[in-house]
Amino acid sequence: MSLRARINSPEEHGSRGEDGHLVSSYRAKLLEEIDLAEMSALAAAERRARLERVLGHIISREGPVLSTVERSQLIRRVVDEALGLGILEPLLEDASITEIMVNGPDAIFVERGGRVEQLPLRFVSADQLMQTIERIVSTVNRRVDESNPMVDARLPSGERVNVIIPPLSLTGPILTIRRFPRSFTLQELIGFGSLDEHMVFLLAGLVQAKFNIIVSGATGTGKTTLLNALSGLIPAHERIITIEDSAELQLQQSHVVRLESRPSNVEGKGQVTIRDLVRNSLRMRPDRIVVGEVRGGESLDMLQAMSTGHDGSLATVHANSAEDALTRLQTLASMSDVEVPFVALHDQINSAVEVIVQLTRFADGARRITEIAVLDSHGSEPYRLATVARFDAQPMTHDGRVYGSFQYFPLPRRTADRLYMASQPIPQAFGVAQHLDQLTTREAR
Ligand SMILES: Nc1ncnc2c1ncn2[C@@H]1O[C@H](COP(=O)(O)OP(=O)(O)OP(=O)(O)O)[C@@H](O)[C@H]1O
Ligand SMILES: [Mg+2]
Incomplete structure (x- = not known):
């Protein structure tokens, strides 16, 4: 088997493989010849170029017989390992990968275009994986060990990292890296089939008429992406305050204040929660508050x-x-330290929430708006949701695709009036319900 085949071959890609020794011995030689302190002052690209050059000299000097391809592959693997993240480096560079999931040293999965695939790669050992993890979390001054076995961090380049190690994980150290999400325009989202022009027209009116909008969805359904695109519809003269756990929103307006919460430090001090930031933002004269994700007591303050x-x-x-x-x-608001009776929370939600945009990720990886609902109830009435847009899915095709179509329904009178008063046109596809029985409503408690 040629060296190239061995470098790429999953079976040989372990400590047992000859190339594993080759890589680690060249890595050791490389580290002997370079000045690490000096290297750290260089930009990432220069650092890599410098390492590649030095290693090229070493290989020429030692003189193993390699083809050009084998030589460049060997250089790449050694430099990847020397730079810290080893086999993860090329994955992090690959823009088509949105998520990297390492389930212990032997199982590396990535998500591309909404689909998850396992790669024929593995770490030499659980120890090597652990070292990589330590290098990642130490760049952001966090520590992972037995007394601190779960860590959430964000890399300077924006990637979100989660680590959980044994004994909590039963299959070795687990590393999940979410790439800093690319932002998409509403036009691009239309191109993906996530929503259509009629819905954009409606949503634009709702945002500009200052409806309170909740984007709802399970993990990874595209909530942040849609929130970002919707926030782009806020008029430029308004003062926007964004509040997030890990700053992902990329608003283009000029008057934006970005706040990010902070976990407690190693001594367990200095935590600043989303809730603290929501409260503080109210004293900052906001025209709009954009909360990345409501997941705790801040629900009450936000409502x-x-x-x-x-x-x-x-x-x-x-x-x-x-x-x-x-x-x-409602549940999250009841978790805050202020005791508010459940009934009062219900009233609060009826007067606070006006529109809910529901997202769903389908089996084929597509993310779509599956419903736009208007909350059309008051006070202590049961929640009454009027569907104004909906995606009706067809059964999955043989090649695993999900097709369907968007349906539109009349807007409740009150919604139409608000749009009218804000000089926002009523999109024709929807129209206005003249009678209650023209609405597509359902009740919820
Ligand atoms: N409409 C879309 N079409 C295709 N890809 C999308 C769409 N929306 C989001 N994505 C991609 O899906 C991934 C997850 O998106 P995003 O971070 O917005 O989801 P989320 O619901 O906020 O996730 P989380 O629950 O982790 O906060 C990202 O890689 C993003 O680029
Ligand atoms: Mg999100």
Whole structure:
């Protein structure tokens, strides 16, 4: 077997493989010849170029017989390992990969275009994986060990990293890296079939008329991406405050204040929560508050803000349907330290939440808006959700694709009036319900 085949071959790609020894011996020689301290001052690309050059000299000097391809592959692997993230380096460079999932040293999965695949790669050992993990988390001043076996961090380049190690993980150290999400315009999202022009027209009117909008969906359904695109519809003169756990939103307007929460440090001090930031933001004269994800007691503060004049707020919540989103906000608000009776929370939600946009990730990886619902109930009435747009899916085809079509329904009178008063046109596809029985509503508790 040629060296190239061995470098690429999964079976040989372990400590037992000859090339594993080759890589680690060249890595050791490389590290002997370079000055690491000096290297750290260089930009990443220069650092790599420098290492490649030095290693090229070493290989020429030692004189193993290699083809050009074998030589460049060997250089790449050695430099990848020397640079720290080893076999993860090329994955991080590959823009088509949106998520990297390492389930212990022997199983590396990636997500591309919404589909998950296993790669024929592995770490030499659990120890080597652990060293890589330590290198990743130490760049952001975090520590992972037995007393601190779960770590969430964000790399300077924006990637979100989660680590969980034994004994909590039963299959070795687990590393999940989510690439910093590319932002997409609404036009691009239309191109993906995530929504259509009619829905964009409606959503644009709702954002500009300052409706409070909740984007709801399960993990990875595209909530942040849609929130970002919707936030782009906020008029440029408004003062926007964004509040996030890990800053992902990329608003283009000029008057944007970006706040990011902070976990406690190694001594367990200095935590600043989303809730602290929501409260603080109210004293910053916001025109709009955009909350990346509501997942705790901040729900209460946000609902209060929404129902007391901070209209036009946008937030995401983790839920599987529009009614779930309401229940979830209510449950989260009840978790805050302020005791608010459940009934009062219900009223609060009825007056705060106006629109819910539900996202779903389909079996074929496509992310779509599956419902736009308007909350059309008041006070202590049961929640009444009026569907104004919906995606009706067809059964999955043989090649695993999901097709379907968007349907539109009339807007409740109150919604239409708000749009009218804000000089926003009523999109024709929807129209206005003249009678209650023209609405497509359902009740939820
Ligand atoms: N409409 C879309 N079409 C195709 N890909 C999308 C779409 N929306 C988001 N994505 C991609 O899906 C991934 C997850 O998106 P995003 O971070 O917005 O989801 P999320 O629901 O906010 O996830 P989380 O629950 O982890 O916060 C990203 O890689 C993003 O680029
Ligand atoms: Mg998100």
